[in-house]
Amino acid sequence: MATIKDVAARAGVAVGTASRVLSGSPQTSADSRSRVLAAARELGYIAHGPARSLRRARTDVLGLLVSDIRSPFFSELAHAAEQEARARGYTLLLANANEDAEQADAVLDAFASQRIDGLLLSPQGPRTPRLEALLAAKLPIVLLNRAIEGVDAPLYGTDNAGGVAQALAWLQRRGHRDVAFIGGPEGFSTGAERHDAYLAGREAHGISTDDALIDAGDFLADGAAEAMLRVLDRGVRPTAVFGANNQTTLGAMRAMRERLGAEAASRIEVVSFDDVEWFAFTSPPVSAVRNDAPAIGRAGVRGLLDLIDGGTAASQRIATSFVDRSEGGRA
Amino acid sequence: MATIKDVAARAGVAVGTASRVLSGSPQTSADSRSRVLAAARELGYIAHGPARSLRRARTDVLGLLVSDIRSPFFSELAHAAEQEARARGYTLLLANANEDAEQADAVLDAFASQRIDGLLLSPQGPRTPRLEALLAAKLPIVLLNRAIEGVDAPLYGTDNAGGVAQALAWLQRRGHRDVAFIGGPEGFSTGAERHDAYLAGREAHGISTDDALIDAGDFLADGAAEAMLRVLDRGVRPTAVFGANNQTTLGAMRAMRERLGAEAASRIEVVSFDDVEWFAFTSPPVSAVRNDAPAIGRAGVRGLLDLIDGGTAASQRIATSFVDRSEGGRA
DNA sequence: CTGTTAGCGCCTTCAC
DNA sequence: GTGAAGGCGCTAACAG
Numbered sequence: 001m002a003t004i005k006d007v008a009a010r011a012g013v014a015v016g017t018a019s020r021v022l023s024g025s026p027q028t029s030a031d032s033r034s035r036v037l038a039a040a041r042e043l044g045y046i047a048h049g050p051a052r053s054l055r056r057a058r059t060d061v062l063g064l065l066v067s068d069i070r071s072p073f074f075s076e077l078a079h080a081a082e083q084e085a086r087a088r089g090y091t092l093l094l095a096n097a098n099e100d101a102e103q104a105d106a107v108l109d110a111f112a113s114q115r116i117d118g119l120l121l122s123p124q125g126p127r128t129p130r131l132e133a134l135l136a137a138k139l140p141i142v143l144l145n146r147a148i149e150g151v152d153a154p155l156y157g158t159d160n161a162g163g164v165a166q167a168l169a170w171l172q173r174r175g176h177r178d179v180a181f182i183g184g185p186e187g188f189s190t191g192a193e194r195h196d197a198y199l200a201g202r203e204a205h206g207i208s209t210d211d212a213l214i215d216a217g218d219f220l221a222d223g224a225a226e227a228m229l230r231v232l233d234r235g236v237r238p239t240a241v242f243g244a245n246n247q248t249t250l251g252a253m254r255a256m257r258e259r260l261g262a263e264a265a266s267r268i269e270v271v272s273f274d275d276v277e278w279f280a281f282t283s284p285p286v287s288a289v290r291n292d293a294p295a296i297g298r299a300g301v302r303g304l305l306d307l308i309d310g311g312t313a314a315s316q317r318i319a320t321s322f323v324d325r326s327e328g329g330r331a
Numbered sequence: 332m333a334t335i336k337d338v339a340a341r342a343g344v345a346v347g348t349a350s351r352v353l354s355g356s357p358q359t360s361a362d363s364r365s366r367v368l369a370a371a372r373e374l375g376y377i378a379h380g381p382a383r384s385l386r387r388a389r390t391d392v393l394g395l396l397v398s399d400i401r402s403p404f405f406s407e408l409a410h411a412a413e414q415e416a417r418a419r420g421y422t423l424l425l426a427n428a429n430e431d432a433e434q435a436d437a438v439l440d441a442f443a444s445q446r447i448d449g450l451l452l453s454p455q456g457p458r459t460p461r462l463e464a465l466l467a468a469k470l471p472i473v474l475l476n477r478a479i480e481g482v483d484a485p486l487y488g489t490d491n492a493g494g495v496a497q498a499l500a501w502l503q504r505r506g507h508r509d510v511a512f513i514g515g516p517e518g519f520s521t522g523a524e525r526h527d528a529y530l531a532g533r534e535a536h537g538i539s540t541d542d543a544l545i546d547a548g549d550f551l552a553d554g555a556a557e558a559m560l561r562v563l564d565r566g567v568r569p570t571a572v573f574g575a576n577n578q579t580t581l582g583a584m585r586a587m588r589e590r591l592g593a594e595a596a597s598r599i600e601v602v603s604f605d606d607v608e609w610f611a612f613t614s615p616p617v618s619a620v621r622n623d624a625p626a627i628g629r630a631g632v633r634g635l636l637d638l639i640d641g642g643t644a645a646s647q648r649i650a651t652s653f654v655d656r657s658e659g660g661r662a
Numbered sequence: 663c664t665g666t667t668a669g670c671g672c673c674t675t676c677a678c
Numbered sequence: 679g680t681g682a683a684g685g686c687g688c689t690a691a692c693a694g
Contacts, residue, residue, distance in 0.1 A: 051687035
């Protein structure tokens, strides 16, 4: 691989001059500029990133650690964040914690070793020693979607309260009174916020306040299915179900089929937090609060870059939209 | 951040000794080993990756470029590849081409600048100049899922012919004769292989060879919907549909609803290449050939590491499994 | 505007 | 088994 020395030699200038041209410094003559650029092109020169990072004490690399890359929410978020980072001249390192603190720590180690300039973190649980170390080292950090206790970093996430309000309004329009709510773990701020917003808003929307209709899973399909079975086994018969995320909704629907049969289950309307495209194809179709994952990813990157540039960044709640797939609904 | 010099000073040894201990060289006394390790721990020392890369002329970083990270196939593949890479002491850099050659080139540039040790590539189309450059620089490369003309690199992908055979066997068991096949672009080797395998096998499985039943989209939902409409508008009335990937199946189902109504559409059985969990919840449920994306990712990483270690790597076709969700079916 | 040079942090000879 | 020193490729500081 050609080095900057090769480029300089071929252009007949000193390495310093070549470096200035290649990094776009204005202090170069038009003549040397054209010769250096030509030489670089001819040699297929690509700067050695590690060497540059070593010298400049920055890498232009951001780390994004998500809790599960397989979830559509995060894969969309990651995609948008990557685009935004690239547009701003940064490379985004994407890694996956697989909802496991040990793997998260391994990734944070790798990030630290790479000397990333900043971290976008979607945390799974409490603080870990590695995270402490990064915080202590004053690495710029922003949080995605979930808050984390005792960490003072800007948070970019969904407007959970607003989303729940949209779902409640829809339930009211559809005339539902007996609504089952399957929540997520209280330990996740998303789970807690959605749950709280639902409890706070249901009465005003004409929905039964019978707590037998409410249960919570773990934001995964199996746990949600168990929660739904518990609700049904209490003898209540909801006319609609609200799942607190897409996996939860999936599990709840499975449980209803299992306990009530496909026929009866398909007469219960379903609304979900987190939209996925196949909700249009289930029976019944699922109406949903749509997270704007790309907007969250972009806002997170922008906030992080502000932090890196020495500025301050403010937390932001990104608005949701609502997709009405009910019969006679708008979508 | 602590450097190796700090560690050496604190341990009261020379940097050379500290380096030897930290990189696990056997030529160290038990005494200096314990003192260096202690000092490193106390200082929270993490080696400076870029500096190490500069000196060693390798980065222990692999690049994975997928054509669309939002597809479940690739996000699962990426997840498994990342795990495998980490287990082998490598960091995996995940990037996304968004089915766009320009973005792919930008990523390849970033990879080249980072001096990755090897590339896992899921190509979208033909060779680009950047890719040529990397090939010319003898960067170890493996291909994922799609072949690419004129590039002599091992390919790790789905056994498309085997998967189609599983679907054909199922169609036969279900007694279907009039089967619509919605394929993908011939330009993708996956599209071509599935199409060819279907044409070659249908007669032996008692399926009509009427080509009016066959059309192709672009592996995306919209294109597939159009293809399905073309089939229906030819006046044929299939009793089953085979979609060549999950997006294709989605589009075909949408088109059938649109043209035939939900009622009639739900009486047409559907089988798909690419399984996704919500196929269990559509009406009718979709039976599917399941790609083993994690196995492909792992095999790709292993093959690439063999290449990096100077060995040879052989292409590999990973077997599919079949998920029967038909009434009376096994799943 | 350009050439020269030091040094970023690390590993790896080369002496001892 | 250990210390000293050079140099990987690059940028920035300093002369000119």
